[in-house]
Amino acid sequence: MTALFQQLPSVDKLLNASQGQQLTTKFGHSAVVGVCRALLQQSRQFIQQNRRLPDFLIQDQAVFAEIERRLLQQSRVQIKSVHNLTGTVLHTNLGRALWAESAQRAALTAMGENVALEYDLEAGKRSHRDNYISELIHQLTGAEAACVVNNNAAAVLLMLATFAQGKEVIISRGELIEIGGAFRIPDIMAQAGCKLVEVGTTNRTHLTDYRNAINENTAFLMKVHSSNYQICGFTGEVAEHQLVELGREFNLPVISDLGSGALTDLSRYNLPKEPTVQEKFAQGVDLISFSGDKLLGGPQAGIIAGKRELIRQLQSHPLKRVLRCDKVILAGLEATLRLYLQPEKLAEKLTSLHLLTQPVEQLQRQAERLKAKLESVLNDEFSMQIEASSAQIGSGSQPMARIPSVAVTIAEKSSQKLTALLTRFKRLSSPIIARVENNKIWLDLRSLADLEKLLTALDELN
Ligand SMILES: *Cc1c(COP(=O)(O)O)cnc(C)c1O
Numbered sequence: 001m002t003a004l005f006q007q008l009p010s011v012d013k014l015l016n017a018s019q020g021q022q023l024t025t026k027f028g029h030s031a032v033v034g035v036c037r038a039l040l041q042q043s044r045q046f047i048q049q050n051r052r053l054p055d056f057l058i059q060d061q062a063v064f065a066e067i068e069r070r071l072l073q074q075s076r077v078q079i080k081s082v083h084n085l086t087g088t089v090l091h092t093n094l095g096r097a098l099w100a101e102s103a104q105r106a107a108l109t110a111m112g113e114n115v116a117l118e119y120d121l122e123a124g125k126r127s128h129r130d131n132y133i134s135e136l137i138h139q140l141t142g143a144e145a146a147c148v149v150n151n152n153a154a155a156v157l158l159m160l161a162t163f164a165q166g167k168e169v170i171i172s173r174g175e176l177i178e179i180g181g182a183f184r185i186p187d188i189m190a191q192a193g194c195k196l197v198e199v200g201t202t203n204r205t206h207l208t209d210y211r212n213a214i215n216e217n218t219a220f221l222m223k224v225h226s227s228n229y230q231i232c233g234f235t236g237e238v239a240e241h242q243l244v245e246l247g248r249e250f251n252l253p254v255i256s257d258l259g260s261g262a263l264t265d266l267s268r269y270n271l272p273k274e275p276t277v278q279e280k281f282a283q284g285v286d287l288i289s290f291s292g293d294k295l296l297g298g299p300q301a302g303i304i305a306g307k308r309e310l311i312r313q314l315q316s317h318p319l320k321r322v323l324r325c326d327k328v329i330l331a332g333l334e335a336t337l338r339l340y341l342q343p344e345k346l347a348e349k350l351t352s353l354h355l356l357t358q359p360v361e362q363l364q365r366q367a368e369r370l371k372a373k374l375e376s377v378l379n380d381e382f383s384m385q386i387e388a389s390s391a392q393i394g395s396g397s398q399p400m401a402r403i404p405s406v407a408v409t410i411a412e413k414s415s416q417k418l419t420a421l422l423t424r425f426k427r428l429s430s431p432i433i434a435r436v437e438n439n440k441i442w443l444d445l446r447s448l449a450d451l452e453k454l455l456t457a458l459d460e461l462n
Helices: 002-006 011-016 018-027 029-050 062-074 101-112 131-141 152-164 185-191 207-213 240-250 277-282 308-315 318-323 327-339 343-349 351-357 360-377 415-427 451-461
Strands: 145-149 168-172 178-180 195-199 218-224 254-259 287-291 302-306 383-391 403-411 435-437 440-444
Touching: 002 029, 011 018, 011 029, 011 062, 018 029, 018 062, 029 062, 101 327, 131 145, 131 277, 131 302, 131 327, 145 152, 145 308, 145 318, 152 168, 152 185, 152 218, 152 254, 152 287, 152 302, 152 308, 152 318, 168 207, 185 195, 195 207, 207 240, 218 240, 240 254, 254 277, 277 287, 277 302, 302 308, 327 343, 343 351, 360 383, 360 403, 360 451, 383 440, 403 415, 415 440
Parallel strands: 168 195, 168 218, 218 254, 254 287
Antiparallel strands: 145 302, 287 302, 383 403, 403 440, 435 440
């Protein structure tokens, strides 16, 4: 073993070789030294375990190829493009909504150029970064004004901290939701320093339950949309307009966390209906919060819309500065909202709505092309079929609703072979993320953004 260790080159020797110097010119001294050190350290471990030199040290040139490979790998971004064939269109783990093209362009401009973010070009003076969004939300929903923060969780936190610190918030037991990723309404209440007053029961809450809980320390009445679950059977909840009436009697605002918050009625597109922001305002709710990257189809953001005076108070809370969005997000969000001003073109231009509304016949044609491609790159031990599938919106919108879709399914007698195939899919330079169900791999076309790119990626399986 000692003899093997003695064959290891020193860092200096690697750096001073002509190939080493070429690498230093290309990547800089520190990065090359760092990679050489790590490589030699790993080589020592390899010798200890295997009692031989690693392959790249046996051949003289191979070590430099290995160093260069590692240096290139180091600068490759790991948040890389994947093909979403899960059938869940707004997939939180895969980044939720894909931005519309106009939103991408607006964001790109904001990234590389100075923009009029907090500058009123007409008045020639400072303005507020949320003004553009506020004006658009006013046009689209009738809300008096809006405030934008990092995400909807932040929106809920800001509303609670601003209006209910040290006070009580009344909420139905049927609405104490957990969204996942540690967002639980009771925990957010505690973070914001307010006291949660639960009323009613899990399945039924009545207006009198709210009424009986009101006292001089009540800050507001809260509704939370049960976005990721459904309570069925003997149930009852209090509608917003009833809460609003009660709130008026006691001079208490009604605040609603809508979650996904559709800005357009999805049933127009034959999709499962999700309550719209406009419908909630029509019931008289004072403030509504919703996400930017769920059904709205834009960047991650939380939008709070409603009464001007309440929005003004939110804007001046110190937490708003902590939670505010940057220029890239605001530019992308503005461009996304502008698409809603031309509703007839929305399903064509808003990517997530486009995916959700693709006709099944179109998905069928895509499935045929995908199946043909898979048959050409995989050997015949796999049996492939085109099958009817059910996709879903995702991100807690209509958790029980299924949208008709088409999938290519891959079956194989041995489940080990299927697992190995999934691994091969994941190792592609743009990996395929699929769904596994009933011992088959399901490649659902409803959530796929780019078939041509997928077909090209599959060539690597050859
Ligand atoms: C998704 C959701 C949230 C959290 O929104 P993010 O934008 O993911 O932070 C909060 N409340 C409800 C009801 C939701 O559906």
